[in-house]
Amino acid sequence: MGVNADPLVGGEGFLTTTIEAFANWGRKNSLWPMPFGTACCAIEMMGVFASRYDLSRFGAEVARFSPRQADLMIVSGTITYKMASVCRRIYDQMPEPKWVIAMGSCTCGGGPFDSYAVVQGIDEFLPVDVYVGGCPPRPEALIDAVMKIQKKIEMKGAPIV
Amino acid sequence: MSFDVEQAVGSLQNEFPQNIVNIKEYRNETTILIDKESINKICNYLKHNLDFTFLADLTAVDYLEVKSPRYEVVYHIHRFGPDCEENVRIRLKTELTDSEPTIDSVVSIWSGADWLEREVYDMFGIKFIGHPDLRRILMPEDYEPFPLRKDFDVRNREASKKSFEKALEDGTD
Numbered sequence: 001m002g003v004n005a006d007p008l009v010g011g012e013g014f015l016t017t018t019i020e021a022f023a024n025w026g027r028k029n030s031l032w033p034m035p036f037g038t039a040c041c042a043i044e045m046m047g048v049f050a051s052r053y054d055l056s057r058f059g060a061e062v063a064r065f066s067p068r069q070a071d072l073m074i075v076s077g078t079i080t081y082k083m084a085s086v087c088r089r090i091y092d093q094m095p096e097p098k099w100v101i102a103m104g105s106c107t108c109g110g111g112p113f114d115s116y117a118v119v120q121g122i123d124e125f126l127p128v129d130v131y132v133g134g135c136p137p138r139p140e141a142l143i144d145a146v147m148k149i150q151k152k153i154e155m156k157g158a159p160i161v
Numbered sequence: 162m163s164f165d166v167e168q169a170v171g172s173l174q175n176e177f178p179q180n181i182v183n184i185k186e187y188r189n190e191t192t193i194l195i196d197k198e199s200i201n202k203i204c205n206y207l208k209h210n211l212d213f214t215f216l217a218d219l220t221a222v223d224y225l226e227v228k229s230p231r232y233e234v235v236y237h238i239h240r241f242g243p244d245c246e247e248n249v250r251i252r253l254k255t256e257l258t259d260s261e262p263t264i265d266s267v268v269s270i271w272s273g274a275d276w277l278e279r280e281v282y283d284m285f286g287i288k289f290i291g292h293p294d295l296r297r298i299l300m301p302e303d304y305e306p307f308p309l310r311k312d313f314d315v316r317n318r319e320a321s322k323k324s325f326e327k328a329l330e331d332g333t334d
Binding site for chain 2: 080081082084085088089114115116117120125
């Protein structure tokens with residue numbers, strides 16, 4: 001983006017950019033998360049949304065429980081195979097562009113549950129953008145993940161549909 | 162104490178001398194081993210004559226390679242008294258063989274047995290005859306193995322994956 005405050009154009013200034021860069025700037029600063037909380041990580045995620053850690057500082061505080069109004073899925077908690085089809089369907093219902101954070105050891109790789117019922121990492125059925133380790137991760141770690149998503153949107157962007 | 166467990170067990174023994182296999186007393190817990198054919202009439206007697214109105218738990222154990230017959234179905238039955246002294250709990254056990262893991266349902270006696278029996282069916286494959294709706298309760302309905310059986314590999318995710326893929330295809334949960 002280029003900013004110009006030349007007095008020749010009235011002194012008010014203008015900026016030059018591409019539509020794509022402008023759209024991505026808007027996207028990265030107004031992420032609407034879809035919280036998919038199934039276990040204890042969800043409690044930590046609520047902490048991130050609440051006033052002490054305050055995700056609204058990053059423009060991502062509007063947690064939508066409807067996938068159609070969200071563009072960032074935060075999967076926080078153990079995902080069983082029975083839940084996996086639900087999780088996948090909710091992801092499919094989110095409009096493009098969309099991003100996924102795998103929060104916690106369980107979503108990253110099954111965590112302590114090496115069992116017949118638990119998915120060993122949600123990347124078996126979802127395209128994950130950022131993995132957050134920890135059991136559960138500190139709120140700062142989730143904030144860092146959201147910032148990494150912002151970076152990704154800024155750097156790689158998403159096509160304008 | 163106006164309600165005596167020993168007396169209750171005694172009356173049970175008098176009523177069903179043929180059906181009670183063994184009675185154990187350990188740390189104030191009474192365990193009665195009965196044969197599986199008599200489960201309904203003994204439970205009926207316990208509920209209606211001895212006031213054991215509450216089925217606290219119903220579960221099963223797989224003793225593969227430890228003993229034969231392979232399965233035990235365990236009933237924890239509670240009696241509420243007017244004071245805490247009369248709150249009494251006893252344990253009923255029945256043994257089921259590997260070749261015929263079926264037993265009569267007790268849903269008609271304690272309706273709380275409904276989901277408990279479904280869970281035992283889900284995990285052990287023990288069939289409850291006369292159950293109103295014997296479907297899997299935890300695992301997907303098209304899941305095949307019985308995960309708490311000791312000969313099931315607890316890390317085997319193949320059946321779960323199959324159910325998951327089918328659920329995705331069908332659009333059902």
